Amino acid sequence: MGRPARSARVAEPLFPIGRVVKKAERNEHQLKKTEPGTEWWRRSQDRLSLSFVPDKVLGRESEALQLKDTLEGILKADRGGAVYVSGLPGTGKTLTVKNALREVGYRSIWVNCASQGEPRAIYGTLCDRIKGSTTSESTEANLIATLSKKGKKTILVLDELDFLITRDLSLLYAVFELPKKCSEAIVLGIANSVDLPERLLPWLRACQSVPVVFPFRPYTSDAMEKIILQRIEKDVMDLPAIKLCAKKTAAVNGDVRLALDVCRAAIDSVKNKPSRPKTFIAEIVRIFESRGSVSGVRRIMENLPIQQQVMLCSFVRKLSDQKRKEATLGSVYDEYQPMSLRAGTSSLTFGEFSNICNSSLSQTGLVEVAEAKLVKRNPAGRSPRRQSSLTSPRTKLLRLCVAEADVRECFQARRLLRDLLPSA
């Protein structure tokens, strides 16, 4: 069968194509219905798919560089080492680590912990992968012996590390302690649980085997926009619609998969229409609405540990008597203390509270901690004087990055938390 004549025209302006050129001259947004196969949307749809591997990891340049430097440093040292990459889903952890490893150019063993039948099987899987066999005994001693026998360093990448979480975290402690027991081991864990470092670090610090931690914050809307533009063929979707998609995704959860999925669905929804819309804004809005755009933020809030949910409720309570969306860490902590007692959760010290705000809560994108910048009147009461050198952690500003209404709505359904919220 001969090649369809339209194939030769694929390289022409993206739309319209083929035999509709004349029509195109009248209206460049016209698309002929009967042109399956070479349509304007097809190439972008392929690039928007999750299997597409971008040649550049946009928005994670510094993380990739630091990861590479850290790994190279560990490879040169005479001891093993551990690295911990954490962040919410779709924040480019796997992609960035793969990229950094390619740059390092050193052989690594990559295991997805989600595919282990049970957590402790990880030892056997790692031994098998190192030896190229399939029958290794799944014990820590066997893994150490296998690594030592190899006589050179091995980078063990444990993706989806969350699947190794046991009730007492003992397996995770053991995994991150490996480099201390065996200088050939370099452990690189990748996880979603944003509060895992806080749960692990005190113990690992006590054992002097602290991993280098790389927290991946959710993408900003600017980064998200660049990532979408990297995949969408020029002129397929208008820039305002792409910006809107990037902004909405960044506000929901910063998950690239959501942004790519919405763009794909938007293009899908018009591809068979007689004419392509001048702007995809309506499609983007409709698709976000149909998927319940608050659900991402909601899911994050619902999945927080109870301690952090109480912290958020206290924060919203603190904000309810003021117009601004920020308050000092100290004042939120003062609000939190009686709340934690009411909720029956163990009370955090100010240091712990501040640590959680700075790390896991910030990583979710729900809040942000900023240096305090107070504007005070000088004694004469005329020109304002800026004070920026306030160093006390209590004076740092905690900023709410989601709508107060979303927090209230999410926790209204939980009796324990509802009682902590301010009355609407």
Ligand SMILES: Nc1ncnc2c1ncn2[C@@H]1O[C@H](COP(=O)(O)OP(=O)(O)OP(=O)(O)O)[C@@H](O)[C@H]1O
């Ligand atoms: N910076 C980026 N540039 C281009 N594509 C990206 C970028 N970040 C993520 N992606 C794409 O988004 C998808 C998800 O990325 P990735 O798998 O790295 O996320 P993750 O943080 O590991 O998520 P999870 O926690 O669910 O495993 C992939 O298809 C990836 O190609």
Ligand SMILES: [Mg+2]
């Ligand atoms: Mg991943």
